[in-house]
Amino acid sequence: MFKHILAATDGSALSSSAVMLAARLAHDEGAKLTLVNARQPFVPIYPDWSMGYGPPIDPDEFEKAVKAGSEEILAGAKRLAEGANVECRTVSVASELPWRAILDCAAREGCDAIVMASHGRKGLEGLVLGSETHKVLTHSTLPVLVTR
Numbered sequence: 001m002f003k004h005i006l007a008a009t010d011g012s013a014l015s016s017s018a019v020m021l022a023a024r025l026a027h028d029e030g031a032k033l034t035l036v037n038a039r040q041p042f043v044p045i046y047p048d049w050s051m052g053y054g055p056p057i058d059p060d061e062f063e064k065a066v067k068a069g070s071e072e073i074l075a076g077a078k079r080l081a082e083g084a085n086v087e088c089r090t091v092s093v094a095s096e097l098p099w100r101a102i103l104d105c106a107a108r109e110g111c112d113a114i115v116m117a118s119h120g121r122k123g124l125e126g127l128v129l130g131s132e133t134h135k136v137l138t139h140s141t142l143p144v145l146v147t148r
Contacts, residue, residue, distance in 0.1 A: 006111040011073035022115035023084035033088035038098035039070040099135035
């Protein structure tokens with residue numbers, strides 16, 4: 001049925017359960033598995049630092065720290081997948097739009113399904129925080145399996 005599954009993870013317990021589901025599905029289907037983490041890129045607070053304001057943090061240091069955190073999240077997810085006897089590839093992507101990074105990664109990797117978790121936020125909380133899962137569901141042309 002599926003040949004290549006993409007599982008998105010943010011390192012939360014909820015996304016870890018989605019990784020486990022994706023790993024079991026990949027194992028049962030004999031499919032490849034790719035794990036993706038969309039990390040926050042450096043966004044300057046002041047667009048024009050020539051006014052005498054320096055960045056509050058060095059952009060290179062920020063990128064190094066965020067990338068290390070992303071790699072740690074992916075290493076944990078990879079251990080979960082390998083525990084289910086599934087080899088996988090990991091991808092860390094810097095993006096201001098995680099949902100777009102997930103869809104772009106799925107297209108670039110040739111995936112035919114996406115697995116991800118949803119926090120199930122509703123009402124004002126859902127409106128204010130938004131939902132990356134909802135955006136993936138809205139814009140994806142691939143099947144998306146959502147777990148809670």
